Amino acid sequence: xxxxxxxxxxxxxxxxxxxxxxxxxxxxxKESLTGYxxxxxxxxxxxxxxxxxxxxxFYLSFTDYDLLSSPTWIGFDNYVQILTNxxxxxxxxxxxxxxxxxxxxxxxxxxxxxxxLFNTGRKGTGFFTTIYxxxxxxxxxxxxxxxxxxxxxxxxxxxxxxxxxGIAGLNWxxxxxxxxxxxxxxxxxxxxxxxxxxxxxxxxxPTELYEAASVDGAGRIQTFLKIxxxxxxxxxxxxxxxxxxxxxxxxxxxxLITQGGPMDSTLxxxxxxxxxxxxxxxxxxxxxxxxxLLVLIAIITIIIxxxxxxxxxxxxxxxx
Amino acid sequence: xKKKNGTLSxxxxxxxxxxxxxxxxxxxxxxxxxxxxxxTEIFGNAxxxxxxxxxxxNYAQGWEGFGGIGFDVYFRNSMIVTTLVVIGxxxxxSIVAYGFARINFKFKAILFGCLMATVMLPVQITLIPxxxxxxxxxxxxxxxxxxVPAFLGGQPFFIFLLIQFIRGIPRELDEAxxxxxxxxxxxxxxxxxxxxxxxxxTVIIFAFMWTWDDFLAPLIYLNSASLHTVxxxxxxxxxxxxxxNWGPLLAMSSLSLFPQFVLFAFFxxxxxxxxxxxxxx
Numbered sequence: 001x002x003x004x005x006x007x008x009x010x011x012x013x014x015x016x017x018x019x020x021x022x023x024x025x026x027x028x029x030k031e032s033l034t035g036y037x038x039x040x041x042x043x044x045x046x047x048x049x050x051x052x053x054x055x056x057x058f059y060l061s062f063t064d065y066d067l068l069s070s071p072t073w074i075g076f077d078n079y080v081q082i083l084t085n086x087x088x089x090x091x092x093x094x095x096x097x098x099x100x101x102x103x104x105x106x107x108x109x110x111x112x113x114x115x116x117l118f119n120t121g122r123k124g125t126g127f128f129t130t131i132y133x134x135x136x137x138x139x140x141x142x143x144x145x146x147x148x149x150x151x152x153x154x155x156x157x158x159x160x161x162x163x164x165x166g167i168a169g170l171n172w173x174x175x176x177x178x179x180x181x182x183x184x185x186x187x188x189x190x191x192x193x194x195x196x197x198x199x200x201x202x203x204x205x206p207t208e209l210y211e212a213a214s215v216d217g218a219g220r221i222q223t224f225l226k227i228x229x230x231x232x233x234x235x236x237x238x239x240x241x242x243x244x245x246x247x248x249x250x251x252x253x254x255x256l257i258t259q260g261g262p263m264d265s266t267l268x269x270x271x272x273x274x275x276x277x278x279x280x281x282x283x284x285x286x287x288x289x290x291x292x293l294l295v296l297i298a299i300i301t302i303i304i305x306x307x308x309x310x311x312x313x314x315x316x317x318x319x320x
Numbered sequence: 321x322k323k324k325n326g327t328l329s330x331x332x333x334x335x336x337x338x339x340x341x342x343x344x345x346x347x348x349x350x351x352x353x354x355x356x357x358x359x360t361e362i363f364g365n366a367x368x369x370x371x372x373x374x375x376x377x378n379y380a381q382g383w384e385g386f387g388g389i390g391f392d393v394y395f396r397n398s399m400i401v402t403t404l405v406v407i408g409x410x411x412x413x414s415i416v417a418y419g420f421a422r423i424n425f426k427f428k429a430i431l432f433g434c435l436m437a438t439v440m441l442p443v444q445i446t447l448i449p450x451x452x453x454x455x456x457x458x459x460x461x462x463x464x465x466x467x468v469p470a471f472l473g474g475q476p477f478f479i480f481l482l483i484q485f486i487r488g489i490p491r492e493l494d495e496a497x498x499x500x501x502x503x504x505x506x507x508x509x510x511x512x513x514x515x516x517x518x519x520x521x522t523v524i525i526f527a528f529m530w531t532w533d534d535f536l537a538p539l540i541y542l543n544s545a546s547l548h549t550v551x552x553x554x555x556x557x558x559x560x561x562x563x564x565n566w567g568p569l570l571a572m573s574s575l576s577l578f579p580q581f582v583l584f585a586f587f588x589x590x591x592x593x594x595x596x597x598x599x600x601x
Binding site for chain 1: 330333334336337340341344345347348350351354362363365366367412415416418419420423424425426428431434435438440441442443444445446447448449450451452453455469471472473476479504505508529533535536540550551554555558566569570573574576577580584588591592595
């Protein structure tokens with residue numbers, strides 16, 4: 001009886017693993033569909049607002065397009081024109097590179113120095129880090145651009161202070177030699193957020209390392225150079241990448257404070273691109289400029305990544 | 321690190337930190353101080369922080385704006401845009417993050433790669449085609465181009481931040497809820513969303529601040545002065561009265577930062593944590 005029962009069951013039921021497989025497939029499909037439904041807002045946004053525009057931008061970069069008539073295909077003309085026959089492109093690249101490569105290291109230097117100082121565990125650190133962080137929050141606002149224009153203006157506060165010290169003031173914003181530095185100072189002033197990231201990194205360094213170093217009789221400078229700095233290199237690397245990329249895209253402050261001038265001395269790339277696209281309505285040309293910017297940023301990021309294996313120290317080699 | 325020769329180094333430390341801190345917030349104090357100065361003092365007594373004569377009228381005069389459009393309009397517009405962007409970001413970013421963190425769907429790895437790639441993508445690449453797109457659907461000179469993207473996931477960075485946070489929530493909670501008969505969406509509403517609160521606060525604050533501050537998008541998309549946000553309003557004010565009306569201009573500048581100061585005062589812990597753990601901005 002029992003045996004027959006068994007046989008019947010075996011005959012009736014299909015091989016169990018196939019059944020399970022099919023059910024699992026069905027379940028996976030159902031989960032896939034649920035997944036797509038759940039991420040659908042982003043999916044729609046990605047295709048319509050990101051991927052589509054990226055492809056469109058690439059296409060437009062080979063056309064002449066003024067928004068009014070339909071785009072006309074002109075092949076590589078935009079790129080050739082930009083790279084060989086546009087003096088303002090060259091000016092803007094140089095201004096941007098100088099700006100990025102001066103402001104980023106200085107900003108990170110301030111951030112690191114203050115983070116190390118705040119990590120000495122004295123009272124009131126929380127309060128001071130907050131104060132130092134405020135410029136990072138509002139530094140990109142129009143209000144601060146207004147302030148900067150007056151502070152560094154001919155009759156502004158900076159000249160007033162210099163005057164009282166017996167130093168003759170300058171027309172900081174109106175002078176092509178100093179206009180760039182006004183913007184560099186503005187960016188360095190916002191070192192608060194990389195500082196907080198550094199501070200978080202410093203707190204991750206195990207205290208045993210410092211104890212071991214002090215047992216071995218290492219001085220402060222030696223401890224900093226041999227322990228703090230190497231342990232912090234991943235954070236330095238992260239900040240370097242983020243701040244460099246951010247630097248390339250600075251627009252608002254240059255647009256408002258110096259308007260790219262005087263004599264194009266602060267004509268940052270993002271500013272020139274905006275001018276091309278939305279003032280001259282040369283959408284194709286500006287799209288080609290955007291792709292050149294992307295390539296430039298990619299090259300610089302890759303260079304930083306490539307060199308990172310030489311100077312970024314990871315505790316566990318398998319990690320990250 | 322305990323220091324041995326305490327007091328002297330302490331004194332140097334505090335003098336430096338306070339002195340340098342003063343330099344750091346000087347421009348902000350200057351802005352607020354000068355917003356109460358009469359015109360002559362802003363230039364005649366440029367560096368001072370305390371007005372010789374307190375002129376509250378700057379605020380009233382600035383509030384009137386110019387050309388018939390006052391800052392009440394600009395503030396209202398900024399409030400509308402910012403509120404809707406924050407709502408859109410919170411709704412869409414949290415559910416999308418849940419999808420990426422907890423549900424297995426086909427091509428998830430590739431799509432996640434796409435998401436991460438867009439975090440670093442320069443805005444300039446998509447700016448022009450997006451403008452053309454919105455131009456073609458007739459959305460230029462409306463708030464839609466500023467608001468709709470927020471409902472479609474918003475800044476990919478926020479999604480990433482929330483994914484990281486959800487990954488830290490124990491999966492056993494989801495599983496228990498599913499055994500109790502919850503659907504995937506139910507798990508999100510009942511389990512994940514309540515636990516996501518601290519991360520959402522960070523997202524709300526940053527979304528608010530970035531949108532409130534945003535200059536480029538309103539500059540491109542909003543033509544009519546009656547639609548302008550505070551940032552564009554300030555720019556108009558600055559251009560219209562170039563160098564002639566600094567008191568009211570600085571008064572409105574100070575006022576434009578007021579919402580950010582309030583947020584900062586109440587939520588600075590979230591802000592600082594947000595940056596420390598994710599490295600935003």
